[in-house]
Amino acid sequence: xxxxxxxxxxxxxxxxxxxxxxxxxxxxxxxxxxxxxxxxxxxxxxxxxxxxxxxxxxxxxxxxxxxxxxxxxxxxxxxxxxxxxxxxxxxxxxxxxxxxxxxxxxxxxxxxxxxxxxxxxxx
Numbered sequence: 001x002x003x004x005x006x007x008x009x010x011x012x013x014x015x016x017x018x019x020x021x022x023x024x025x026x027x028x029x030x031x032x033x034x035x036x037x038x039x040x041x042x043x044x045x046x047x048x049x050x051x052x053x054x055x056x057x058x059x060x061x062x063x064x065x066x067x068x069x070x071x072x073x074x075x076x077x078x079x080x081x082x083x084x085x086x087x088x089x090x091x092x093x094x095x096x097x098x099x100x101x102x103x104x105x106x107x108x109x110x111x112x113x114x115x116x117x118x119x120x121x122x123x
Contacts (some may be wrong), residue, residue: 026051029051041060
């Protein structure tokens with residue numbers, strides 16, 4: 001008997017795990033900002049805008065855990081901490097930037113499609 005689909009479940013899980021990390025709102029914004037170079041936590045929080053300290057911390061830890069970001073602590077008073085994209089993180093910029101550009105170019109078309117759908121399915 002042939003499988004119903006050609007994809008192996010471990011491939012699907014791997015893709016799903018990565019998309020969960022890079023597909024959330026804050027990860028895309030943080031990776032985009034770090035694409036300009038290393039930033040301190042407070043600079044990054046200000047640059048992203050609207051992100052809470054807790055959410056930025058959680059996002060950065062996840063990115064660091066997955067190998068997209070490095071965290072460097074400098075022994076100063078007060079301590080200075082810089083965040084920077086790794087090689088893997090810089091590679092991630094390519095599809096993230098492409099997706100962001102696509103979204104900016106197609107937002108109106110998506111809104112129109114949603115409106116047509118909602119009107120057709122109202123009532």
